[in-house]
Amino acid sequence: MPSRTTTVQAPVTSQKLFRASQELAEAAVPELADASSVDVLEVLLRGDAPPPGPVDADMRLRRAAFHSAHSARGGGVRSPYAVGDVSRIPPATPCRRSLIDLRPRLIRDLDHDSRWLARYPTPARLLREAGAHSLIVLPLTVRGVALGLAVLYRRADSAPFEEEDLHAAAKLADRAARCLDTIRRHIQEHALARLLQRSLLPEEIPPVSALDAAHGDAAAEGSAGQWFDVLPLSSARVALVVGRAEGKGVHAVTGMNRLRASITTLAPFDLRPDELLAHLDDVVIRLADQHPRDQKQIGAGCLYVVHDPVTGHCTASRAGTAFLMTAQPDGTVSAPRLASHQPLGVESRPFEITEFDVPPGSTLFLRSDGPDGPHAALDPFTEQLREAMTRCGPDVREVLAHVARAPSPGRDPALLIARTRALEAGNVATRNLLPDPAAVSVARTWTSRQLATWMLDELAFTTTLVVSELVTNAIRYSAGPVGLRLIRDERTLICEVSDSSSAGPRRCQPMVSDEGGRGLSIVTQLTQHQGTRFTDSGKTVWAEQSLPT
Numbered sequence: 001m002p003s004r005t006t007t008v009q010a011p012v013t014s015q016k017l018f019r020a021s022q023e024l025a026e027a028a029v030p031e032l033a034d035a036s037s038v039d040v041l042e043v044l045l046r047g048d049a050p051p052p053g054p055v056d057a058d059m060r061l062r063r064a065a066f067h068s069a070h071s072a073r074g075g076g077v078r079s080p081y082a083v084g085d086v087s088r089i090p091p092a093t094p095c096r097r098s099l100i101d102l103r104p105r106l107i108r109d110l111d112h113d114s115r116w117l118a119r120y121p122t123p124a125r126l127l128r129e130a131g132a133h134s135l136i137v138l139p140l141t142v143r144g145v146a147l148g149l150a151v152l153y154r155r156a157d158s159a160p161f162e163e164e165d166l167h168a169a170a171k172l173a174d175r176a177a178r179c180l181d182t183i184r185r186h187i188q189e190h191a192l193a194r195l196l197q198r199s200l201l202p203e204e205i206p207p208v209s210a211l212d213a214a215h216g217d218a219a220a221e222g223s224a225g226q227w228f229d230v231l232p233l234s235s236a237r238v239a240l241v242v243g244r245a246e247g248k249g250v251h252a253v254t255g256m257n258r259l260r261a262s263i264t265t266l267a268p269f270d271l272r273p274d275e276l277l278a279h280l281d282d283v284v285i286r287l288a289d290q291h292p293r294d295q296k297q298i299g300a301g302c303l304y305v306v307h308d309p310v311t312g313h314c315t316a317s318r319a320g321t322a323f324l325m326t327a328q329p330d331g332t333v334s335a336p337r338l339a340s341h342q343p344l345g346v347e348s349r350p351f352e353i354t355e356f357d358v359p360p361g362s363t364l365f366l367r368s369d370g371p372d373g374p375h376a377a378l379d380p381f382t383e384q385l386r387e388a389m390t391r392c393g394p395d396v397r398e399v400l401a402h403v404a405r406a407p408s409p410g411r412d413p414a415l416l417i418a419r420t421r422a423l424e425a426g427n428v429a430t431r432n433l434l435p436d437p438a439a440v441s442v443a444r445t446w447t448s449r450q451l452a453t454w455m456l457d458e459l460a461f462t463t464t465l466v467v468s469e470l471v472t473n474a475i476r477y478s479a480g481p482v483g484l485r486l487i488r489d490e491r492t493l494i495c496e497v498s499d500s501s502s503a504g505p506r507r508c509q510p511m512v513s514d515e516g517g518r519g520l521s522i523v524t525q526l527t528q529h530q531g532t533r534f535t536d537s538g539k540t541v542w543a544e545q546s547l548p549t
Contacts, residue, residue: 014045016183018083021064024150024176028067032169033136033152033161035068035077040140040148040180042086047188052144055099060086061148077130077153080123092116095149098139102146104173106166107135131156136169140177147180193224193249200257205230209421209489210238210309211364214396216404216415225252225300226368226414227260231267234531234542235496236309236423236489239267242322242368242414243302246343258287259300259344270533273304273317274351277344281319284345298345303338303366307358309423310487314364316354319344322368325385329361333386360422363389363399368414394419423489427454433482435475443471443484447495454488458548462526463495466543469519470497477501478538493545495527500538 021038028036039061041050050059066079089095093116094105110133111117117124136152150173154161205213208230215228225245233239241263245255262283266276280302288298301320308314316324316336320343327333339352358364365385388402400417429450433439444464451460467484474482478501487494505520524530527543534540 014187016186017044017180018064020176020179020183021148022067023065024172025065025067027172027176028150028152028169030069032165032172034155034158035130035132035153036066036150037063037079037153038065038140038148038150038176039087039089040064041146044147044180044184045187047184047186047191049184049188050145050147054101055089055146057088057091057096060088062086064148077132077155078126080126089149090116090120094135094137095151098137099146099149102139102141102144104139104166104170105135105137106161106163107137108160108162109133110135127153134158134160136161136166138169138173140173140180142177142181147177147184150176189249190224193253196250197224197227197253197256200253200260201227202229206232207491208232208238209236209423209491210307211418211420212396213240213416213418214400215417216400216413224249225256227256228366228368228414228416229260229263230416230418231264233267233306234270234529234533234544235494235540236487236492238307238309240305240307240364240366240416240418241302242366242416244300244320244322244368244414246299255300259284259302263302263304268531270531272353273306273315274353276304277302277317277319277341277351281344281348281351288345299343300345301343301368303368305364305366307364307418307420309421309489310428312357312359312420312422314356314358316356317341317351319351322366324367325365326356326358327363327365327385327389328359331386331389333389358420360420361394362420363396364418364420365403366416366418423487427488429486431484433471433475433484435478435480435482437472437475439475439482440468440471443467446484447486450486456488456493456547459493459545462545463493466495466523466526466545467497469523470495470541470543473497473505473519474499474501474541477503477505480538483540488547491547493547494542495545496540496542498535498538498540502534502538504532504534504539505541 017040021040025036025038042060042062043050063083063085066083068077089099094107098105112124112128132153133156134154138150139146140148140150152169205215213230225247227243229241231239231241243259245252245259247255259280262280266279284298284300301322303318303322303324305314305316305324316338318338319341323335324338325333325335336354336356338354341351384403388399392398392402396417396419400415404415431446433443444467447464447467448460451457451463471482471484474497478499480500483498485496523543527545529544532539532541
């Protein structure tokens with residue numbers, strides 16, 4: 001009989017094995033037996049397939065189910081260990097022999113003085129006290145592979161097992177084994193999906209000056225297809241993203257990866273959240289058209305929030321049921337009224353944008369899969385977040401751990417929490433310039449003085465050259481005033497030039513004899529990152545340099 005060891009909690013998907021085993025144990029009682037037990041090989045809980053042939057003596061089994069007809073009123077057969085205990089089948093027992101030759105065994109008359117029972121006093125004592133006098137041992141096999149073991153017991157007040165009982169029990173065990181194998185395959189698929197999901201999600205959140213962020217385990221049990229992202233944008237801004245792809249297992253993770261890749265590609269273009277989701281919606285529809293048999297992308301959800309640490313302004317847009325909550329430093333918790341929109345690919349109406357301001361030190365809480373209705377199940381999260389803000393202090397990881405304990409209706413969502421920061425006024429410098437070529441010299445002089453104030457003299461030559469090229473282009477190709485802004489965050493010096501033209505600059509390849517056309521090429525060579533951000537009033541051309549260490 002198995003010897004008792006440690007009890008552990010099985011994952012959610014593995015619990016299906018225990019439920020199926022319990023159904024087998026209950027199906028055999030009382031029609032065939034007075035009590036029954038089911039053990040499964042531990043490798044099944046991971047979704048792995050045991051090797052064919054005899055079960056190795058070192059392979060551990062776990063008690064998956066036990067049921068007795070007399071347990072409710074006492075006097076029934078008792079299990080020597082609890083459901084969930086890890087055990088090993090001892091040698092020289094009918095159970096071990098059945099796991100070796102994969103054949104059922106009928107013990108019509110159990111001899112309590114037999115040698116194999118005498119060596120294991122606790123199980124022998126329980127069988128003797130219950131008056132068990134007849135056993136059937138059934139290896140649970142599929143295609144020559146043993147998955148576990150079922151044992152049926154009869155007490156002294158019941159007739160001993162006969163051959164017809166053995167045949168009936170064998171048929172029941174065969175159906176149960178096929179069911180267990182199906183569940184094992186599902187566990188294996190879920191395990192593969194979680195492994196794939198973990199490999200695709202970011203291992204660490206990139207360091208950004210705009211906020212301090214922490215994320216929940218989006219690759220946890222039952223969360224396939226959920227994802228999060230923290231994407232640095234131009235001008236020290238940052239995008240917070242949570243999403244949910246439809247489907248199950250590997251299909252959901254594949255859809256998640258497609259959506260993440262699309263957002264990561266679109267984000268550097270500095271699109272507004274509603275414009276980005278509109279492009280993502282088109283991607284989902286095109287993928288569904290290209291794969292008509294696989295409509296898994298239809299119905300995906302996403303929440304995209306952009307935070308600007310210079311102004312404290314946030315813009316957000318969403319598809320589906322993802323939701324956002326904010327907590328101000330004084331503990332006030334609220335949910336911005338995000339415009340509702342059907343999940344991606346469901347309808348063609350335009351996305352809407354929501355704008356709101358958050359003071360420095362506020363907490364943004366994003367959840368990929370929100371409640372079904374506008375108020376359903378929202379209160380527990382509100383209370384958890386309010387309590388976390390008062391108890392956990394400034395550490396967002398402690399806040400996240402506290403909030404994650406709130407009840408979660410449905411599947412586990414991706415959680416992303418961020419505490420906002422603001423760039424001090426002394427780290428942002430702005431200058432308005434006239435649309436006159438003489439303004440280029442003014443811009444260079446002003447830039448040099450500002451860098452001296454910030455004690456960044458070693459960047460003066462490079463930065464003034466970049467400013468000169470960007471301001472020259474703005475004056476030459478646009479009408480109206482020109483804005484110049486310098487931003488210094490923890491790691492980067494950002495130079496921005498804004499004008500009223502909606503035409504974006506294009507980098508060209510000038511001929512040797514050309515006198516112009518090299519401005520953007522020079523800027524590209526002197527800076528680490530460059531780009532153009534379009535606004536309602538024109539555009540902003542920006543360039544970033546790393547601060548000296």
